[in-house]
Amino acid sequence: MHKKINWGIIGLGKIANKFAADLQLSDNSMLYAVASRNPEKAAIFSEQHHSSKFYASYEELADDPEIDVIYIATPHTFHFENTMMCLKKGKGVLCEKPMGMNLQEVETMVREARSRNLFLMEGIWTRFIPATAKLLDLLAKKVIGDILFIRADFGFKANFNREGRLYNKKLGGGSLLDVGIYPVYLSLITLGIPIDMKVMARITDTEVDGYCAMLFDYANGTKAILESTIEANTPTEAFIYGSKGSLELHSRFHHSEKITISQNGESEVVELKYNGNGYIHEIEEVNKCLLNREVESSKLPLMSSLDLTTLLDKIREEIGLRYEAKATTESKMS
Template identity: 50%
Template sequence: MEQHKIIKWGILGCGKIAHKFAEDLTTITNAKLHAVGSRDIQKAKNFASKYDADFYYGSYMQLSNDVEIDVVYIATPHVFHYENTLMCLTHKKAVLCEKPLAMNSFQVKEMIKTAKKNEVFLMEALWTYFLPHYEYVLDLIESKELGVIRSLKADFGFMTNFDATSRIFNKQLGGGSLLDVGIYPLFAALSILGYPDKVEAKATIGKTGVDETCSIGLHYNNGITASLFSAITKKTSTEATIELENGIININSRFHEPTSITIYQDGKSKVYEFPVDTNGYSYEATHVNQMLLQNRTESTIMTFDKSLELINLLDTVREKIGLYY
């Protein structure tokens, strides 16, 4: 692609996260929301009007048939990621698909295979990887300034009123804490420690058959451990704490989104702020634009291998807790 080209985006699905993403897209100079697709034409029309999209469609297929679109952001519930992504890829559309990329490793492998076959870009939208505070933490760990890691603790829990029909509690829609929010502590462990040698997990399965809480222990042959927790029925601090030889890094509340970090060393603490002027989705969208302008079909950061590792780990945890979709 020409380096000065405006990347034309399509958004598939008009839920809460799609609104945040569309809002951030308006802040990127070489990005334009070209079209939005929903199964509800009125929703699509309202969304298009709000974010100045040129076109709106009452079906996902119509969106994927729009020849002007360079890349589609898929913001539908987990269970639809696989079919929505395959449809866009086979229509030669690059895809940024919300996490989790799919429901299991079989689906993820098929998606990657289809992207390669059609020679189009595909990336899992794990926005945390691209946020300034998280990049800083990864660089600090890699520098060994605080020595080697001893342990990691991360949680993500929120309290929501029980509603059997809501996406969060509905098994048919891939509900439960693990795929919705537990993916973030698992991602933190993978990106900071790598793939574990042993996995332990237990969960509280609610009346709709989904995990309402999930506790995960990861063990590494070098003695490092990770203690992870997720919940949809309990609010937690939603922090990530990395203990190292010579200090502690705490990624403060809501560690997965733009936030601050506190470093504890030699009896002192220092807070580092990372102010951002968007919702935070602009960073991953900017990265996708760069990848497309470089004619890449795979992210240099959120690679296919990383998505495969993440889904394999999710599959392993689900097996341990007896959660089958």
């Protein structure tokens, strides 16, 4: 293993640019190579973000023996095939969210990584920002008592483009998998797995969920009220209400830099700045795991991704939203 972790990036779109900028902030990281389907784009990205190499093919990047871990930043529907390709070529993977289009895909990816003893993690950067560490600490210390219910929304108005990845069903379009995943993940890390759910969606004429409303019920009576949309700008805040007070994760809650703690009529605002664009914290987690020869993050274990995907599948089943599956016969669990 190198002293620095050599990163590769596949799919040079919006998020890849932000992530590459944060890689420069990490002492343990080197952006070794980038790959695009378009050679000119790869060359420009490489120059902008100072990578040693660039490739016009995702496979060629994954074949490079100098690379330790590959960040997959393609649209959702390609996460499975891109991750499987990299794992089969012996590379660790940080895969953007959602890890796969359904549980069958994610189970297959997890099984492949485990059978090869390779690192695999879903890119839920929220898990690693300072606000999440503070939130989990406050909840563990029962600062607001027992949780009664939580409320979280994530909404933004995307320009309508039937071919773009947000509205195009073939590219995994819809609000749930793009942004609804964050309120659902918040419910998972604060309340666990619900025993029941009620879900309603507004389906667009491209047949994806433009808006999704979710109500989860838990064995102890706790509730979660969650929303997502790509059709309107909504506050994108999260509130956790407890028997002794409440916590507010300020907007945008999935990369919040401020928590308000309210108790007995008094409120305290805690500032929790993240570094760079906020991706540096997940980058450092991956580096730490690789340097310690760990194939899974203890903060975001693969079980979390399996649980999250199970919930997303259940929600989609409730609203009748089905995508073409990429995982075929090879994905059947043994």
